[in-house]
Amino acid sequence: MDKIPKVKRSAIMAAVRSKNTKLENGFWRDVKKLNPKGLARNVVDIFGCPDIVHKNKKLVVFIDSCFWHGCPKHLRMPVSNSSYWLKKIKGNRQRDREVSRRLKSNGWTVLRIWEHSLKKEITRKRIITYLQNSLKTRIGRRNIEKK
Numbered sequence: 001m002d003k004i005p006k007v008k009r010s011a012i013m014a015a016v017r018s019k020n021t022k023l024e025n026g027f028w029r030d031v032k033k034l035n036p037k038g039l040a041r042n043v044v045d046i047f048g049c050p051d052i053v054h055k056n057k058k059l060v061v062f063i064d065s066c067f068w069h070g071c072p073k074h075l076r077m078p079v080s081n082s083s084y085w086l087k088k089i090k091g092n093r094q095r096d097r098e099v100s101r102r103l104k105s106n107g108w109t110v111l112r113i114w115e116h117s118l119k120k121e122i123t124r125k126r127i128i129t130y131l132q133n134s135l136k137t138r139i140g141r142r143n144i145e146k147k
């Protein structure tokens with residue numbers, strides 16, 4: 001029954017735990033204040049399962065964890081099993097690009113933000129303002145913080 005290798009299973013568990021962290025919950029509370037109608041989170045029926053979605057505005061937001069998505073500033077590669085992690089994180093990044101590409105080609109505005117940008121009040125506010133504008137105008141630019 002249990003055919004997932006131990007290391008992989010713990011990775012999956014960690015990924016599950018990484019959903020809805022405190023940071024994300026706080027961010028979501030701020031986002032909700034903007035325009036509660038039509039906003040949803042962790043939408044599983046949209047390709048890539050975005051963290052935040054506004055279906056009518058065709059806007060999706062992904063909050064990428066610094067570890068799992070290989071943030072150039074904060075990724076500390078684990079010492080043990082490093083080749084496994086490298087492969088895993090590379091795979092995640094590839095999938096991120098594919099998800100963004102596919103959503104964009106279907107007319108979605110895709111916003112990817114690093115988890116770390118939610119930690120700073122100033123970048124967090126910029127993201128909120130950006131979202132607010134995007135929700136008003138529907139279409140916005142893609143990058144807030146260079147990624």
Ligand SMILES: [Zn+2]
Binds near residue numbers: 066073116
């Ligand atoms: Zn980071």
